[in-house]
Amino acid sequence: MAGEPQADCLFCKIVAGEVPATIVRETETTVAFRDINPQAPTHILVIPKVHYANALELSAAEPAIAGDVLHEAGLLAAEEKVDATGYRIVFNTGPGAGQTIFHAHAHLLGGRDLQRLV
């Protein structure tokens, strides 16, 4: 059921401590950890502890937690000192947009020149 841990979800396993990750911050509702295949000097994933397939499903069901994910990404940008030079927060949504893990997550990217996407 949406919101409940999924046995076959890698990020639920990271939340449960069953799969190791380099965790940088944890709150009551979120976990942030380094991406295993970083695309920038700072590449952190911020995830809700609850399982929803993507950011919009999360925000529809749990708007406060969706806000927490965004808030954490911003705090981490400051902590990683990429806020002065600029950073990007990305929610890939759907396979056509490159989403490979269907547990909502924000990518925080920074520390290099980020070309304009739009």
Ligand code: 5GP
């Ligand atoms: P997506 O492509 O779904 O937007 O993002 C999934 C991200 O998870 C990718 O950037 C990928 O490198 C990262 N990832 C995949 N498996 C693992 C893992 O086991 N540990 C960590 N820390 N990141 C992972």
Ligand code: ZN
């Ligand atoms: Zn999950």
